[in-house]
Amino acid sequence: MRTFFNAEDIGNLDKALSEARAIKADRYAWKHLGRDKTILLVFFNNSLRTRLSSQKAAMNLGMNAIVLNIGQDSWRLETELGVVMDGDKSEHLREAIPVMGSYCDIIGVRSFASLSDREADYAETVLQQFVAYSGRPVISLESATVHPCQALADLITIDEYKRKTTPKVVLSWAPHPKALPQAVPNSFAQWMVAAGYEVVICHPEGYELDPRFTGGAKIEYDQMKAFEGADFVYAKNWSCPGVVCPEDYGKILSTDMSWTVGSRQMAVTDNARFMHCLPVRRNMIVTDEVIDSPASLVIPEAANREISAQLVMKRMLEAL
Ligand code: SN0
Numbered sequence: 001m002r003t004f005f006n007a008e009d010i011g012n013l014d015k016a017l018s019e020a021r022a023i024k025a026d027r028y029a030w031k032h033l034g035r036d037k038t039i040l041l042v043f044f045n046n047s048l049r050t051r052l053s054s055q056k057a058a059m060n061l062g063m064n065a066i067v068l069n070i071g072q073d074s075w076r077l078e079t080e081l082g083v084v085m086d087g088d089k090s091e092h093l094r095e096a097i098p099v100m101g102s103y104c105d106i107i108g109v110r111s112f113a114s115l116s117d118r119e120a121d122y123a124e125t126v127l128q129q130f131v132a133y134s135g136r137p138v139i140s141l142e143s144a145t146v147h148p149c150q151a152l153a154d155l156i157t158i159d160e161y162k163r164k165t166t167p168k169v170v171l172s173w174a175p176h177p178k179a180l181p182q183a184v185p186n187s188f189a190q191w192m193v194a195a196g197y198e199v200v201i202c203h204p205e206g207y208e209l210d211p212r213f214t215g216g217a218k219i220e221y222d223q224m225k226a227f228e229g230a231d232f233v234y235a236k237n238w239s240c241p242g243v244v245c246p247e248d249y250g251k252i253l254s255t256d257m258s259w260t261v262g263s264r265q266m267a268v269t270d271n272a273r274f275m276h277c278l279p280v281r282r283n284m285i286v287t288d289e290v291i292d293s294p295a296s297l298v299i300p301e302a303a304n305r306e307i308s309a310q311l312v313m314k315r316m317l318e319a320l
Helices: 013-025 049-059 093-102 117-124 125-134 148-161 183-194 223-227 298-318
Strands: 038-043 064-069 106-110 139-140 170-171 198-202 218-220 232-236 273-275
Touching: 013 148, 013 298, 038 273, 049 064, 049 148, 049 298, 093 125, 106 125, 106 148, 106 273, 125 139, 139 148, 139 298, 148 183, 148 232, 148 273, 148 298, 170 183, 183 198, 183 232, 198 223, 218 223, 273 298
Parallel strands: 038 064, 038 106, 106 139, 170 198, 170 232, 198 218, 232 273
Antiparallel strands: none
16 A cells, blocks of 8 residues: 555455454554554644554554654745745755655655645645655545545444444534634545445535545435434534635634534434544534533544554555
């Protein structure tokens, strides 16, 4: 595996799930694979779960991990091509990436969407430069449009807790004070459809996600209707994807607090489990009552980030 961006990169999902179970049963069984190998984890944005779970997964595989926080530990990097570098950015990605590639065997990159230039974000311009110039396999640790390590951890979690072969999985928009990327909902929709689950996505008008990620899912504007009979509820905020109105890309279109997931919505589900990628804004996205209830899976879901990261790194090490 040379890139890990989309569900198709991992191949058969049932096979991936049984591999995840094997890793979880004995996560140190592949310690020989990473011997004398190094992964570089490059962060353009903040992280808690991604950096800890990626470092832990690398250690489980006997691999060295170097973490680089761009702009804090390193020079500030220019990411746009063709610009006169007379500002505060000292080095260009064009040089920095091949240099980074020369010190490692695998690269993971966190680089959030700008939310100002839809075309550049949806072309994954930063991530694609790592593919083009690093000479190394590249993992998206949440890039402009996808968060595959999270979606794979979500898939593993649902597989562990599902009571039916084809559960009803509802992805619900919820309010947030900041404009957030669409990477998490894009990947969640893509992976859940790929798994063959019944996928319903609900949000206020204008929040339609890019159909290239949601193809096969049902779109619903009535949250209560969407939640009826749900087995899993996945809450997440995202800003306007600009699918219907390109000029609204990255904007907050609604602050409607009736979308906060609470016991009113959970009551119409089929005893659904609650999920969120974290970090979560309590009483914006979800009420204390729901996130503190036994229905909440947010902690086991986060714990599975170690397993998803390890699965991806294991596949890449095996293919080196
Ligand atoms: C990111 C997002 O894509 O929504 C990372 C999620 C894994 N979330 C945030 O940036 C939340 C920041 C905040 O202040 O709540």
